[in-house]
Amino acid sequence: MRVLVWNEGVHEANGSPPNIAEYYPEGMHGAIAAGLRRLLPDAEVSTATLADPEHGLSADVLDRTDVLLWWGHAAHERVQDAVVDRVERHVLGGMGLLVLHSGHFSKIFRRLLGTTCSLAWRNDGEQELVWTVKPSHPIAQGVPHPVVIPRQEMYGELFDIPDPDDLVFISSFAGGEVFRSGVTFTRGRGRIFYFSPGDQEYPVYHQPEIQQVLANGVRWAAPTTDRRDVPDVTNPPRQWLL
Amino acid sequence: MRVLVWNEGVHEANGSPPNIAEYYPEGMHGAIAAGLRRLLPDAEVSTATLADPEHGLSADVLDRTDVLLWWGHAAHERVQDAVVDRVERHVLGGMGLLVLHSGHFSKIFRRLLGTTCSLAWRNDGEQELVWTVKPSHPIAQGVPHPVVIPRQEMYGELFDIPDPDDLVFISSFAGGEVFRSGVTFTRGRGRIFYFSPGDQEYPVYHQPEIQQVLANGVRWAAPTTDRRDVPDVTNPPRQWLL
Amino acid sequence: MRVLVWNEGVHEANGSPPNIAEYYPEGMHGAIAAGLRRLLPDAEVSTATLADPEHGLSADVLDRTDVLLWWGHAAHERVQDAVVDRVERHVLGGMGLLVLHSGHFSKIFRRLLGTTCSLAWRNDGEQELVWTVKPSHPIAQGVPHPVVIPRQEMYGELFDIPDPDDLVFISSFAGGEVFRSGVTFTRGRGRIFYFSPGDQEYPVYHQPEIQQVLANGVRWAAPTTDRRDVPDVTNPPRQWLL
Amino acid sequence: MRVLVWNEGVHEANGSPPNIAEYYPEGMHGAIAAGLRRLLPDAEVSTATLADPEHGLSADVLDRTDVLLWWGHAAHERVQDAVVDRVERHVLGGMGLLVLHSGHFSKIFRRLLGTTCSLAWRNDGEQELVWTVKPSHPIAQGVPHPVVIPRQEMYGELFDIPDPDDLVFISSFAGGEVFRSGVTFTRGRGRIFYFSPGDQEYPVYHQPEIQQVLANGVRWAAPTTDRRDVPDVTNPPRQWLL
Numbered sequence: 001m002r003v004l005v006w007n008e009g010v011h012e013a014n015g016s017p018p019n020i021a022e023y024y025p026e027g028m029h030g031a032i033a034a035g036l037r038r039l040l041p042d043a044e045v046s047t048a049t050l051a052d053p054e055h056g057l058s059a060d061v062l063d064r065t066d067v068l069l070w071w072g073h074a075a076h077e078r079v080q081d082a083v084v085d086r087v088e089r090h091v092l093g094g095m096g097l098l099v100l101h102s103g104h105f106s107k108i109f110r111r112l113l114g115t116t117c118s119l120a121w122r123n124d125g126e127q128e129l130v131w132t133v134k135p136s137h138p139i140a141q142g143v144p145h146p147v148v149i150p151r152q153e154m155y156g157e158l159f160d161i162p163d164p165d166d167l168v169f170i171s172s173f174a175g176g177e178v179f180r181s182g183v184t185f186t187r188g189r190g191r192i193f194y195f196s197p198g199d200q201e202y203p204v205y206h207q208p209e210i211q212q213v214l215a216n217g218v219r220w221a222a223p224t225t226d227r228r229d230v231p232d233v234t235n236p237p238r239q240w241l242l
Numbered sequence: 243m244r245v246l247v248w249n250e251g252v253h254e255a256n257g258s259p260p261n262i263a264e265y266y267p268e269g270m271h272g273a274i275a276a277g278l279r280r281l282l283p284d285a286e287v288s289t290a291t292l293a294d295p296e297h298g299l300s301a302d303v304l305d306r307t308d309v310l311l312w313w314g315h316a317a318h319e320r321v322q323d324a325v326v327d328r329v330e331r332h333v334l335g336g337m338g339l340l341v342l343h344s345g346h347f348s349k350i351f352r353r354l355l356g357t358t359c360s361l362a363w364r365n366d367g368e369q370e371l372v373w374t375v376k377p378s379h380p381i382a383q384g385v386p387h388p389v390v391i392p393r394q395e396m397y398g399e400l401f402d403i404p405d406p407d408d409l410v411f412i413s414s415f416a417g418g419e420v421f422r423s424g425v426t427f428t429r430g431r432g433r434i435f436y437f438s439p440g441d442q443e444y445p446v447y448h449q450p451e452i453q454q455v456l457a458n459g460v461r462w463a464a465p466t467t468d469r470r471d472v473p474d475v476t477n478p479p480r481q482w483l484l
Numbered sequence: 485m486r487v488l489v490w491n492e493g494v495h496e497a498n499g500s501p502p503n504i505a506e507y508y509p510e511g512m513h514g515a516i517a518a519g520l521r522r523l524l525p526d527a528e529v530s531t532a533t534l535a536d537p538e539h540g541l542s543a544d545v546l547d548r549t550d551v552l553l554w555w556g557h558a559a560h561e562r563v564q565d566a567v568v569d570r571v572e573r574h575v576l577g578g579m580g581l582l583v584l585h586s587g588h589f590s591k592i593f594r595r596l597l598g599t600t601c602s603l604a605w606r607n608d609g610e611q612e613l614v615w616t617v618k619p620s621h622p623i624a625q626g627v628p629h630p631v632v633i634p635r636q637e638m639y640g641e642l643f644d645i646p647d648p649d650d651l652v653f654i655s656s657f658a659g660g661e662v663f664r665s666g667v668t669f670t671r672g673r674g675r676i677f678y679f680s681p682g683d684q685e686y687p688v689y690h691q692p693e694i695q696q697v698l699a700n701g702v703r704w705a706a707p708t709t710d711r712r713d714v715p716d717v718t719n720p721p722r723q724w725l726l
Numbered sequence: 727m728r729v730l731v732w733n734e735g736v737h738e739a740n741g742s743p744p745n746i747a748e749y750y751p752e753g754m755h756g757a758i759a760a761g762l763r764r765l766l767p768d769a770e771v772s773t774a775t776l777a778d779p780e781h782g783l784s785a786d787v788l789d790r791t792d793v794l795l796w797w798g799h800a801a802h803e804r805v806q807d808a809v810v811d812r813v814e815r816h817v818l819g820g821m822g823l824l825v826l827h828s829g830h831f832s833k834i835f836r837r838l839l840g841t842t843c844s845l846a847w848r849n850d851g852e853q854e855l856v857w858t859v860k861p862s863h864p865i866a867q868g869v870p871h872p873v874v875i876p877r878q879e880m881y882g883e884l885f886d887i888p889d890p891d892d893l894v895f896i897s898s899f900a901g902g903e904v905f906r907s908g909v910t911f912t913r914g915r916g917r918i919f920y921f922s923p924g925d926q927e928y929p930v931y932h933q934p935e936i937q938q939v940l941a942n943g944v945r946w947a948a949p950t951t952d953r954r955d956v957p958d959v960t961n962p963p964r965q966w967l968l
Binding site: 094129134135136138141142146148165166186188189190191224225231241 | 855860861862872892912914916917949951957967
């Protein structure tokens with residue numbers, strides 16, 4: 001299994017917020033990739049950022065990617081449409097996609113979902129509790145109920161997404177808000193998992209439980225074939241089955 | 243539209259908790275019925291309790307009921323199986339059913355859902371916030387986001403129910419728990435709405451927003467025909483469409 | 485309730501196929517509107533086509549539209565993006581949308597769904613049977629099981645759509661294919677119903693059962709408020725509920 | 727992975743229909759088990775029938791079962807309620823369950839689903855086509871689109887089941903009927919897959935594609951832990967997370 005962790009990398013490049021270098025000396029993508037390597041020892045995990053040529057998402061790279069993780073926030077609009085088109089085709093053809101935290105507003109997520117993906121937010125370092133509501137789901141395996149995140153940005157409802165295929169996690173925040181924090185979707189032949197915990201300002205991606213969720217998500221979203229097969233129109237003759 | 247509010251009525255009969263007579267001088271069913279009469283002036287709203295002959299749920303009564311609301315807690319096991327069978331047939335045949343609060347453990351709800359319907363609970367008079375997560379749903383029309391319930395029993399996940407058709411409301415509690423507090427199901431031709439806010443110890447059923455949810459639920463669950471038509475086996479010949 | 489039936493009107497303008505003038509002397513939109521007027525006597529039903537200024541979908545017109553029906557086929561690419569943007573905003577804000585037959589490939593449907601919306605097709609005048617699989621759904625009320633369409637274009641699986649909120653109808657065709665022919669979605673605050681029966685070459689929109697489905701769909705998709713309210717980001721302070 | 731194929735075995739014992747001994751010399755359970763052994767070489771596959779003590783479903787046996795397959799038809803009522811109770815607890819606690827063909831009317835399936843599970847049927851040896859409608863689902867991997875079954879009993883809608891978690895397959899029959907022939911459910915911590923193709927009169931379970939679906943279903947339904955953990959009520963104190 002080949003996994004690619006994509007991070008715009010802008011917070012890291014700008015040293016903003018100031019503590020990002022302390023929490024994420026290798027960038028958030030580095031921390032996420034380290035967690036995946038620990039939990040998925042047979043996977044080949046690499047990283048890419050916005051600053052790479054073609055954002056590190058060339059046709060060749062995507063051809064060799066089973067599951068793509070996407071973290072973006074400050075630079076959604078700087079992602080080239082041609083690259084978004086390419087990622088979209090790969091997802092529809094079978095590549096798994098994990099969209100993380102502020103990636104809810106990425107071009108690729110909004111395009112695949114068809115809604116505004118807007119939400120309520122507040123950056124006040126609140127405790128987040130992540131509750132499992134579908135314990136039979138592979139993404140919930142081995143995940144505490146709840147996961148306790150000591151300090152985190154609040155994301156709250158209304159989260160403007162279509163009804164998910166599976167609602168796996170619901171979060172509450174100290175201020176009282178709730179959020180559908182772990183949801184799955186299918187688009188074409190591709191499986192999508194959105195998971196909200198994780199932020200540039202808090203060391204959430206170092207929590208082992210969060211790493212477990214991401215590893216579970218990668219395994220769940222991985223296609224069973226290398227072939228990309230975007231659904232297309234067919235025009236079969238009447239007797240084609242004979 | 244003919245609506246029947248069923249309440250076991252045991253807390254009221256026993257004067258337990260002590261404040262129930264103050265909050266619900268006409269019983270919880272009386273308060274619920276009053277709210278429905280106010281908001282659904284064209285509906286014919288009546289009530290029944292466990293102590294009535296056949297629990298007030300005779301074949302004749304059910305034949306004339308479009309939507310049944312069910313509140314039970316202390317006496318689930320005292321509901322006769324023959325009556326549960328009858329209610330089940332009516333729901334499968336098209337009668338709407340609203341199950342309220344501790345009715346999650348009623349025989350009828352568990353039988354229709356097929357799960358344990360267990361949950362976490364704590365009676366500590368906590369603030370509950372009821373958030374709308376499907377604003378297009380008729381049951382959410384005119385309902386504040388969130389509804390604030392000053393004091394209420396906590397119901398928390400894991401709520402062991404099948405995936406609902408629609409998840410309309412999620413609640414959070416002061417202690418941090420979350421709960422899928424407004425969910426819909428279909429069984430046979432019948433529509434089912436479970437709504438958790440409301441308890442024998444707190445005056446929740448007097449809140450206008452809660453009454454609005456219940457009235458919306460009744461309208462949503464009402465069948466479009468008087469005929470009860472439980473799905474049944476058929477054995478059509480090959481050419482029956484000719 | 486104000487209903488707008490939109491048809492590109494290109495088949496009618498071109499007299500192609502030749503029998504279209506015989507089946508649809510007022511255009512398909514005319515036949516659809518006539519059916520709605522018959523079944524929804526309180527609704528105000530109007531029509532618009534691609535050739536109208538702004539395709540008949542100006543901001544003013546959409547402000548006054550509760551439910552929009554969309555028929556397109558030959559000219560999807562000629563629909564201006566600015567108009568599609570506008571329709572999209574209205575749907576996300578609460579306007580109901582019915583997408584008909586070859587409208588599966590319209591810009592608006594693909595954008596709201598996020599998939600290719602591709603399918604298998606064959607124009608061989610085959611019998612289509614439309615079976616109800618969710619009889620409790622308002623869109624299925626009064627609809628025969630099955631609806632028999634003597635001659636119709638075949639649409640078959642794989643229909644590349646996201647999992648619908650509700651699967652109401654499944655069709656079979658004489659050649660053996662099946663199709664999820666009646667499906668609902670929610671996007672933002674808007675309700676969407678896709679219904680495949682109906683074509684420029686067959687008089688399907690004159691069948692009373694098909695008209696019944698469309699009228700049911702319009703009623704189901706209608707918003708409960710005139711206000712358009714596209715979900716948007718909010719940034720509430722910690723204590724906003726106090 | 728330990729898999730148990732349960733078959734009532736009554737058709738085989740009675741030699742009815744007459745050709746059953748020819749098609750299924752080891753019983754349908756024997757043919758199903760052989761297919762699973764071929765495709766899941768690491769699984770331990772055993773069989774049991776109604777005539778075994780405790781129907782071969784003792785507490786010990788179920789403790790050691792990851793996925794149970796269930797075929798029943800003529801003797802649903804002869805399955806002891808105590809055994810059904812036991813199977814139900816195991817499913818709610820995490821055991822996977824595959825229900826096959828006429829098992830739709832088994833006590834265990836009806837109890838877990840909460841509906842009548844009724845359907846239309848006709849035994850006329852018709853061609854069945856099994857179409858994949860969710861190609862991203864693990865159960866659809868490697869399965870032709872469609873699977874062609876030359877002769878099979880017809881099962882048609884309305885199939886009175888709750889909305890499934892996932893609709894994977896839809897079948898059509900030569901007579902024109904359609905059927906949701908591959909559907910998944912979750913109950914408690916257990917995953918359930920119902921698959922209709924397969925009958926005592928036709929050699930369907932010898933088709934490699936059908937065997938592939940069953941093997942995929944077993945893999946999908948298998949729990950990730952040996953521990954059975956039926957959801958239960960909890961009463962956590964306010965500060966339990968501290």
